[in-house]
Amino acid sequence: MSRTASSHTAATSPDPAKPAQKRVRRTAEEARRLILDAAEKRLATQGPEGIRLQDIARDVGISHPAILHHFESREGLVKALIARTNTQLREKLLTALGNSGDAAQDPIESVFEALSDRGTARLLAWLLLTGRVNDTSKGPQVLMTEIADRLHAHREENAKQKGTLAPDREDTFFLAMLTTSAAFGDAIIGRYLAEAAGLDEAGVKRFRNWFGKLLRQHVERTDAPAGDDEGK
Amino acid sequence: MSRTASSHTAATSPDPAKPAQKRVRRTAEEARRLILDAAEKRLATQGPEGIRLQDIARDVGISHPAILHHFESREGLVKALIARTNTQLREKLLTALGNSGDAAQDPIESVFEALSDRGTARLLAWLLLTGRVNDTSKGPQVLMTEIADRLHAHREENAKQKGTLAPDREDTFFLAMLTTSAAFGDAIIGRYLAEAAGLDEAGVKRFRNWFGKLLRQHVERTDAPAGDDEGK
DNA sequence: GGTTATACTGACATTGTTGTCAACACATGA
DNA sequence: TCATGTGTTGACAACAATGTCAGTATAACC
Numbered sequence: 001m002s003r004t005a006s007s008h009t010a011a012t013s014p015d016p017a018k019p020a021q022k023r024v025r026r027t028a029e030e031a032r033r034l035i036l037d038a039a040e041k042r043l044a045t046q047g048p049e050g051i052r053l054q055d056i057a058r059d060v061g062i063s064h065p066a067i068l069h070h071f072e073s074r075e076g077l078v079k080a081l082i083a084r085t086n087t088q089l090r091e092k093l094l095t096a097l098g099n100s101g102d103a104a105q106d107p108i109e110s111v112f113e114a115l116s117d118r119g120t121a122r123l124l125a126w127l128l129l130t131g132r133v134n135d136t137s138k139g140p141q142v143l144m145t146e147i148a149d150r151l152h153a154h155r156e157e158n159a160k161q162k163g164t165l166a167p168d169r170e171d172t173f174f175l176a177m178l179t180t181s182a183a184f185g186d187a188i189i190g191r192y193l194a195e196a197a198g199l200d201e202a203g204v205k206r207f208r209n210w211f212g213k214l215l216r217q218h219v220e221r222t223d224a225p226a227g228d229d230e231g232k
Numbered sequence: 233m234s235r236t237a238s239s240h241t242a243a244t245s246p247d248p249a250k251p252a253q254k255r256v257r258r259t260a261e262e263a264r265r266l267i268l269d270a271a272e273k274r275l276a277t278q279g280p281e282g283i284r285l286q287d288i289a290r291d292v293g294i295s296h297p298a299i300l301h302h303f304e305s306r307e308g309l310v311k312a313l314i315a316r317t318n319t320q321l322r323e324k325l326l327t328a329l330g331n332s333g334d335a336a337q338d339p340i341e342s343v344f345e346a347l348s349d350r351g352t353a354r355l356l357a358w359l360l361l362t363g364r365v366n367d368t369s370k371g372p373q374v375l376m377t378e379i380a381d382r383l384h385a386h387r388e389e390n391a392k393q394k395g396t397l398a399p400d401r402e403d404t405f406f407l408a409m410l411t412t413s414a415a416f417g418d419a420i421i422g423r424y425l426a427e428a429a430g431l432d433e434a435g436v437k438r439f440r441n442w443f444g445k446l447l448r449q450h451v452e453r454t455d456a457p458a459g460d461d462e463g464k
Numbered sequence: 465g466g467t468t469a470t471a472c473t474g475a476c477a478t479t480g481t482t483g484t485c486a487a488c489a490c491a492t493g494a
Numbered sequence: 495t496c497a498t499g500t501g502t503t504g505a506c507a508a509c510a511a512t513g514t515c516a517g518t519a520t521a522a523c524c
Binding site: 023024025052053054064065068073074 | 480481482483484485488489490491
């Protein structure tokens, strides 16, 4: 077997002539960021099995114990990744909603766009598929309800101004659920569907507009007094 | 050493009084089916990391080399699982569409239901996320276009009967895309969304009906001659 | 009964991945 | 310039997972 020739008394120095001692030293924060970026990339492209310390380390250009130094364990890395993605998504959604407050764009379309961003949604999809959601208190579900609440407030305000009937609360929740589900699904399979349907970039955009219009029409219809549906 | 000794004559048998020689021998087909069932279950509940030969073998009650005997390799098992799921989904969708041909139920709702079945969709989602779609010629994308074609034929026929305008082809594709995306997303995140929104079983059903109605209204609206929208 | 085909098993080999550890190198401040 | 803290590394340990193999048990057919 001679399994271990051992004798690690430096008999096998690779290149004695070269010092090759250029070791880069980042700040802890910077290193963590780089590692998380690489992990996110791997996860998005290859799935959870793509999160391998060795590979990620290679991507960043460090050795894998460095990752363990910053994140304790592989699980720690995953948790940090979840946390970061959640806060990123949160910020993205809130600004999307904030911007659409002045009605320049449809809030639902903004939400859809923010959610169906490939990287984020695929990442979240993985977390959901592997059942890691319970680890984080503020998962995407909670986000969804927050958004639904905001939307509903918006609708109620509108209804008050127009003097129309206040919309059903559940209706708003269903709107938010559909948007979320569709955005998630779109992030996963949308690419393939568009391809199969022969849609180009512009076509995908048309699809999103179509979806936004669909919901808008529904809202206008529902919120308007019966029989009246002059939306625009 | 007598360790091997072919001594299944129970030197360390847990119950020496019992021969314990009951080795079950299934037909190859049966064995394959059981293994695939177990793998599918693991995959649905634990994600891709749940497909471990040892675990699956334990679930079935066999040793892990038996799996390799039937499927060559782990990858072979995965491919077989993909193939079976694809054909199952195909059949499910076709019968769903077939049944709804006589208008007892909305075709879109049937499709949604068939697609958002947790097991199937989660499995497919996994395949899509890991980019394993190219392996199979007949992925869900192709299925979607087939369904879209059928739906479109349906709509055109209706239009002809009613004497209304033929609907835009892209509109039908968008319908199918939305349904597919939403169903996929629902399979992944729907559970959590419903929970966060405080929906029970009946609530989830209401959501599906709501979605079906949304699309139906859209179809009625779009296909009707301009200005006329008395659907029901 | 005997023969054959094959589903199946236990033990082992192999490989890959996480995690540990002692030592090293780089920055900062005295 | 030395001391200190810590980012970083190579080598190794420990474990888990897939895959191999020779051999065993069972069903079917003669």
